[in-house]
Amino acid sequence: MRCTVGPDRRRLAAGGEKGGFKEAFAAEICSEIETLVGAPVKEWDFEAIEVAARGKALHIAALAVTRRLNSDQSDYQGPNLPCPRCGGPSRYAGRRQKSFLTVLGEMRLTRAYYHCRRCATGFCPRDQALGFQAGCLSPHVLRMVGVVGGRVSFQEGHQLLWELAGIHVATKQIERQAEQLGSEILNDERSVVEADCNGPLPPTLYLGMDGTGVPMRASELVGRRGKQQDGSAKTREVKLVSVWSAEGRDEKGLPVRDEGSVTYSAAIESAACRDVDQDISQFAQRVEREALRRRFQQAPRQAILGDGAAWIWNLASELFPDAIQIVDRYHANEHLATVAKAIYGPGTDLAEQWTHERCTELKAGNVDAVLTALAQHSIKEARLCRKYLRTNRQRMRYDSFHAAGLCTSSAVVESGCKRAVGLRLKQGGMFWTVDGANGILALRCSRLSGRFEDFWERRALRPTG
Numbered sequence: 001m002r003c004t005v006g007p008d009r010r011r012l013a014a015g016g017e018k019g020g021f022k023e024a025f026a027a028e029i030c031s032e033i034e035t036l037v038g039a040p041v042k043e044w045d046f047e048a049i050e051v052a053a054r055g056k057a058l059h060i061a062a063l064a065v066t067r068r069l070n071s072d073q074s075d076y077q078g079p080n081l082p083c084p085r086c087g088g089p090s091r092y093a094g095r096r097q098k099s100f101l102t103v104l105g106e107m108r109l110t111r112a113y114y115h116c117r118r119c120a121t122g123f124c125p126r127d128q129a130l131g132f133q134a135g136c137l138s139p140h141v142l143r144m145v146g147v148v149g150g151r152v153s154f155q156e157g158h159q160l161l162w163e164l165a166g167i168h169v170a171t172k173q174i175e176r177q178a179e180q181l182g183s184e185i186l187n188d189e190r191s192v193v194e195a196d197c198n199g200p201l202p203p204t205l206y207l208g209m210d211g212t213g214v215p216m217r218a219s220e221l222v223g224r225r226g227k228q229q230d231g232s233a234k235t236r237e238v239k240l241v242s243v244w245s246a247e248g249r250d251e252k253g254l255p256v257r258d259e260g261s262v263t264y265s266a267a268i269e270s271a272a273c274r275d276v277d278q279d280i281s282q283f284a285q286r287v288e289r290e291a292l293r294r295r296f297q298q299a300p301r302q303a304i305l306g307d308g309a310a311w312i313w314n315l316a317s318e319l320f321p322d323a324i325q326i327v328d329r330y331h332a333n334e335h336l337a338t339v340a341k342a343i344y345g346p347g348t349d350l351a352e353q354w355t356h357e358r359c360t361e362l363k364a365g366n367v368d369a370v371l372t373a374l375a376q377h378s379i380k381e382a383r384l385c386r387k388y389l390r391t392n393r394q395r396m397r398y399d400s401f402h403a404a405g406l407c408t409s410s411a412v413v414e415s416g417c418k419r420a421v422g423l424r425l426k427q428g429g430m431f432w433t434v435d436g437a438n439g440i441l442a443l444r445c446s447r448l449s450g451r452f453e454d455f456w457e458r459r460a461l462r463p464t465g
């Protein structure tokens with residue numbers, strides 16, 4: 001796909017002059033700009049001038065930096081250096097040239113190269129010193145790739161980098177580098193678990209868990225059972241844990257989620273129970289790490305929100321036996337709406353009225369009234385909903401939860417699934433590998449949770465091999 005806006009754009013000015021600006025412009029700096037751009041710009045419009053001038057300014061800067069770096073040969077550190085991979089000796093093998101993509105544009109750098117015979121490969125000490133840790137992207141370009149790769153499709157990321165920064169990174173390269181960066185964040189998240197002690201603990205902390213299906217490549221689904229008619233699967237479940245506080249109150253005095261208090265952690269991982277395996281599941285470990293970071297168990301009061309899925313409550317009871325368990329009212333209401341649709345037809349007034357009445361009863365903590373209303377209908381949906389209510393009734397004591405000032409339907413968990421997962425991973429035409437999805441999820445959660453800068457600092461300090 002060709003990009004229409006970018007550094008090469010040279011549009012002619014349309015229409016007349018505005019407020020003498022052009023006149024002054026022409027007199028004062030036109031010649032300077034023309035010297036910089038290297039062409040007569042009198043007839044160009046301002047956008048063409050600014051883009052061309054930026055391109056030239058960056059090019060001049062790139063030349064200066066390249067010249068400076070290539071004339072400095074202090075990266076030669078004697079005939080031998082220890083190999084960063086195996087620790088054995090590596091031999092100086094001359095200076096090697098390589099092109100790097102930086103925010104200033106392409107830079108062709110010549111660096112001292114050391115070769116390790118045992119590893120049959122080599123390294124350049126300067127690459128490490130400059131932070132060119134992998135591939136040929138400069139640290140800041142890599143950061144940009146991380147920013148766009150975590151937010152939009154790789155194709156859109158490619159276009160954004162071009163339009164906003166005038167940098168050309170191929171779509172495939174954005175995909176590879178963003179997923180690679182994501183997998184570094186994934187490993188970092190597993191190994192660096194420090195309690196966030198900034199600010200006081202709120203009186204109540206909420207922890208939410210949810211799952212949502214993400215479309216996968218066929219090769220990732222071989223032998224997996226799913227919800228398709230033939231028993232095959234099209235998706236894998238991403239499991240998400242989020243932690244937040246809700247000390248603020250809305251105009252009705254109901255608790256609302258505190259702005260900026262929510263953090264996310266998500267991956268395609270197993271949440272199987274302890275009695276199956278010796279160790280707790282991968283996702284249980286993820287939940288533990290997130291709880292530790294947020295000091296969840298040190299909060300005076302802890303509440304866990306989720307939908308009715310058994311794995312959520314098994315995990316909650318196993319990890320946080322003292323926490324209050326609440327079925328997110330958002331999910332409970334959804335169940336009731338499904339039943340109403342089945343009884344009265346989708347979008348009908350009767351369905352809406354029935355849903356409204358049941359949700360009101362539920363909100364008042366009157367589970368029995370809802371059960372009675374459901375008992376009048378023998379369809380499968382009503383039966384399933386009764387089972388759901390009976391299983392979870394202790395988690396639906398909404399009257400007493402509300403009296404205790406607890407948040408029961410922040411929809412944080414649900415919107416977390418959309419925000420952290422859906423908006424990026426469930427767009428049309430996207431099919432993921434497990435590793436790719438987990439990398440992008442790690443990248444996205446890190447940014448949404450305000451943890452990316454800390455990771456980036458650790459990364460800059462880390463020795464590479």
Ligand SMILES: [Zn+2]
Binds near residue numbers: 084116118119
């Ligand atoms: Zn080696």
